[in-house]
Amino acid sequence: GDVIVEPLIRTTISDDRGEEPRYVGYAASELCEKGYGIEDVLALLWNKKLPSREESEIIKRIVMISADHGPAVSGAFGAILGACAGIDMPQAVSAGMTMIGPRFGGAVTNAGKYFAHGVKEFPNDIPGFLTWMKQNVGPVPGIGHRVKSLKNPDKRVKYLVDYVQNQTTLHMPCLEYALEVEKVTTAKKDNLILNVDGTIGCILVDLDFPEQSLNGFFVLARTIGMIGHWIDQTSQQSRLIRLYDYLINYAVKDEREVPEKK
Numbered sequence: 625g626d627v628i629v630e631p632l633i634r635t636t637i638s639d640d641r642g643e644e645p646r647y648v649g650y651a652a653s654e655l656c657e658k659g660y661g662i663e664d665v666l667a668l669l670w671n672k673k674l675p676s677r678e679e680s681e682i683i684k685r686i687v688m689i690s691a692d693h694g695p696a697v698s699g700a701f702g703a704i705l706g707a708c709a710g711i712d713m714p715q716a717v718s719a720g721m722t723m724i725g726p727r728f729g730g731a732v733t734n735a736g737k738y739f740a741h742g743v744k745e746f747p748n749d750i751p752g753f754l755t756w757m758k759q760n761v762g763p764v765p766g767i768g769h770r771v772k773s774l775k776n777p778d779k780r781v782k783y784l785v786d787y788v789q790n791q792t793t794l795h796m797p798c799l800e801y802a803l804e805v806e807k808v809t810t811a812k813k814d815n816l817i818l819n820v821d822g823t824i825g826c827i828l829v830d831l832d833f834p835e836q837s838l839n840g841f842f843v844l845a846r847t848i849g850m851i852g853h854w855i856d857q858t859s860q861q862s863r864l865i866r867l868y869d870y871l872i873n874y875a876v877k878d879e880r881e882v883p884e885k886k
């Protein structure tokens with residue numbers, strides 16, 4: 625008789641059982657032929673629907689603008705350390721990728737989540753939202769930057785905000801809310817600006833992407849940069865990195881004799 629086997633996994637996004645992969649039903653080659661781009665493919669695989677033209681133009685810009693931010697930041701620096709230690713590309717890039725977390729690049733999901741919470745629960749009460757965040761969450765994800773500030777604005781954020789507000793017809797309530805929050809936080813401290821993570825998190829909430837997909841945008845974009853840093857370092861045959869003593873504050877005990885073991 626028939627043997628009934630429980631499936632091991634269930635997928636709702638893609639299928640390779642035909643001649644080519646289909647993403648949520650659409651053949652990959654047909655998407656290429658009909659002029660769709662990588663931004664449409666990611667929307668299919670992450671949100672199971674094709675974005676409108678306006679939406680895909682925004683997604684494309686989010687990926688372009690987050691692709692790299694120089695060698696000094698945690699992710700790129702991790703990948704560069706790996707490259708200089710002679711590590712292969714996937715491992716060096718994953719070393720950089722490991723840095724993506726609550727302080728660096730990985731605040732997109734929680735920024736989207738908590739600003740959306742603010743829109744819903746504290747619509748006309750930014751101080752109330754900030755008090756609630758302080759009591760229940762901690763630093764507001766998507767707010768604050770180590771070097772960017774009101775005096776040294778983040779052009780990426782300004783560009784994205786200007787683009788979605790002035791070059792599209794889309795309604796952006798979560799982004800608008802975060803910009804109101806920024807007014808209050810920057811009045812307290814100059815560098816508590818709406819950062820890239822916060823900006824893209826809110827825009828993506830407004831584009832109706834699932835909450836758990838949001839960090840994926842930074843991960844995807846920054847992979848482009850980290851691969852670039854690995855190629856750059858290996859093609860220059862860069863040497864192993866070892867920190868110079870002057871970069872380290874050795875706050876240690878003076879040299880002393882080891883006591884006899886009791």
Ligand code: ACO
Nearest residue numbers: 726727728729731763764765766767768769770819820821
């Ligand atoms: N919400 C509330 N207060 C904050 C926030 C925040 N998001 N960020 C910093 N502060 C406050 C701190 O509480 C601290 O206050 P104090 O001086 O009264 O103690 C002060 O600002 C300085 O905080 P630091 O953590 O020392 O600031 P730093 O410049 O090192 O932090 C960072 C930068 C890590 C980005 C921080 O602002 C933060 O954690 N933000 C939230 C996470 C986030 O959005 N990360 C993504 C950054 S963008 C990117 O990585 C692409």
Ligand code: LMR
Nearest residue numbers: 692693697728770771820
């Ligand atoms: C980035 O995009 O990597 C950052 O905004 C973080 C930084 O410190 O520049």
